[in-house]
Amino acid sequence: MRQASVLLDRDFAIGTTDRRLFGAFVEHLGRCIYGGIYEPGHPTADERGFRRDVLELVRELGPTIMRYPGGNFVSGYNWEDGVGPADKRPRRLDLAWFSTEPNSFGTNEFIDWCRAASVEPMLAVNLGTRSGEAARNLVEYCNHPGGTYYSDLRRAHGYERPHGVKFWCLGNEMDRPSQIEYKTAQQYGLVAREAAKMMRWIDPGIELAACGSSGRHVPTFGRWEDEVLEHTFEHVEYISLHTYLNNYAGDTEAFLASSDLMDRFIEEVVAIADAVAARRRSTRRLMLSFDEWNVWYRTRRSRAGRVEEGWPIAPPILEEVYNVADALAFGGACISLLNHADRVKAACLAQLVNAIAPIMTETGGPAWRQTIFYPFAQMSRLGRGRVLTPRVESDTYSTSYCDPLGTQELTFPIESVPYLKIAAVDNGSRGLSLFALNRDLHRPMQVSIDARGYEILRVVDAQQLHDADLKACNGKEAPDRVRPSPLEDVVVDGGRIRMTLAPASWNVVILEPRANDRTPARIS
Numbered sequence: 001m002r003q004a005s006v007l008l009d010r011d012f013a014i015g016t017t018d019r020r021l022f023g024a025f026v027e028h029l030g031r032c033i034y035g036g037i038y039e040p041g042h043p044t045a046d047e048r049g050f051r052r053d054v055l056e057l058v059r060e061l062g063p064t065i066m067r068y069p070g071g072n073f074v075s076g077y078n079w080e081d082g083v084g085p086a087d088k089r090p091r092r093l094d095l096a097w098f099s100t101e102p103n104s105f106g107t108n109e110f111i112d113w114c115r116a117a118s119v120e121p122m123l124a125v126n127l128g129t130r131s132g133e134a135a136r137n138l139v140e141y142c143n144h145p146g147g148t149y150y151s152d153l154r155r156a157h158g159y160e161r162p163h164g165v166k167f168w169c170l171g172n173e174m175d176r177p178s179q180i181e182y183k184t185a186q187q188y189g190l191v192a193r194e195a196a197k198m199m200r201w202i203d204p205g206i207e208l209a210a211c212g213s214s215g216r217h218v219p220t221f222g223r224w225e226d227e228v229l230e231h232t233f234e235h236v237e238y239i240s241l242h243t244y245l246n247n248y249a250g251d252t253e254a255f256l257a258s259s260d261l262m263d264r265f266i267e268e269v270v271a272i273a274d275a276v277a278a279r280r281r282s283t284r285r286l287m288l289s290f291d292e293w294n295v296w297y298r299t300r301r302s303r304a305g306r307v308e309e310g311w312p313i314a315p316p317i318l319e320e321v322y323n324v325a326d327a328l329a330f331g332g333a334c335i336s337l338l339n340h341a342d343r344v345k346a347a348c349l350a351q352l353v354n355a356i357a358p359i360m361t362e363t364g365g366p367a368w369r370q371t372i373f374y375p376f377a378q379m380s381r382l383g384r385g386r387v388l389t390p391r392v393e394s395d396t397y398s399t400s401y402c403d404p405l406g407t408q409e410l411t412f413p414i415e416s417v418p419y420l421k422i423a424a425v426d427n428g429s430r431g432l433s434l435f436a437l438n439r440d441l442h443r444p445m446q447v448s449i450d451a452r453g454y455e456i457l458r459v460v461d462a463q464q465l466h467d468a469d470l471k472a473c474n475g476k477e478a479p480d481r482v483r484p485s486p487l488e489d490v491v492v493d494g495g496r497i498r499m500t501l502a503p504a505s506w507n508v509v510i511l512e513p514r515a516n517d518r519t520p521a522r523i524s
């Protein structure tokens, strides 16, 4: 049995989670939109074509903000194609995913869907094939009350009141040579700055995110942020980060350590943004928008024969089937986000349905939860509040993680990885949510937590995601093969908590104050 101890103090917090930390992403990609959130004719579809079975799962998952319409897709997208009478919308070749885009779903459908799902919309503008002008026109279309060409166009399309979209992404992954019309940092920085100026002149209430690097492993990381922020620092509130964790190497210990590189990535981007501020003697602090994160590897390299496949509408691409090990690595990423709540103020799980997603559907058939659904739903439901600074004592291991870039195999050493990764969130009413990952694949772990300032706690709920078979997954035939089960061994006495975590497990424990009762509580 491994031992670990954690010291928490009610007075020492990293920061408070922003509502937008629990976001997700829908892109015109494969069956994410068509056959995913939108499928007119599906037995559960409402009059607008929104799948009600998917909406129900989305509500359970609990995303708070939704990024749209891409991703790579946005860099070749004309937003005007997706508004107005559906039968007049053009079909286009989508060069991001080598598909045919029918444009039956566009900005207004997305806004309606967000309202139905009770999530805030986040729109990305095309700074690949288009420039600031198309972006400013979209802001006018969405947010201007009326009396001008684009605002009146929206009204003519049946939307009298402005959509009031607050959060805007200035392009997507513009650093990546495979992006449609990618740019150097200087080219992008200038275009993003000019777009930002005009967009904000139309609506001063909007918030803007500049594109950071598409990954920590890309060769331009660091220099890209520095140069982009040199041009945009005064014009944006956020800089973005993207990360997809992988287990290409089949090395699960390294895979479970990989979220620690997300921690480094976040801290490095904060350092660069603050260095840009320092050069300006500025007290302005940019926040981070981690607007694409997930586990993704099996379906990542499978588009080689894409042109030969023709130009299908909504092909079943990137339909990653997640197993237990993926959910554990994913849980580590959730902890990384929570533990940087002071600077990461928005984050989007990429994506929502079918394409690298927590929710899967069959076109015309059922919908079900993938393994990664559970850590996300728990984090969104229980992770809101003040994240406490955990002082962790745990055995560690060292490993190296492979993050391929095209055909290059890049290897990153990760040293001193604590077997225990944990986040603790104070929910405001003297209660605590604990999120704990035991990264030891073979040994259980006894964790002792001293939660100072929390006098009397009782266990409200304790769940674990653990399976002897790390490759187990859910599917249409066995949609509940993997799901959380009760975590039995949690003992509480005053502010001291002792729990035993199974090897290779993700654990969530909810504690509440229990007035006038100091009896140790045990759940079973």
Ligand code: AHR
Residues within 6 Å of the ligand: 027, 070, 071, 072, 073, 172, 173, 214, 292, 350, 351, 356
């Ligand atoms: O989420 C899938 C793709 O990953 C997005 O379109 C792109 O931005 C990223 O590389």
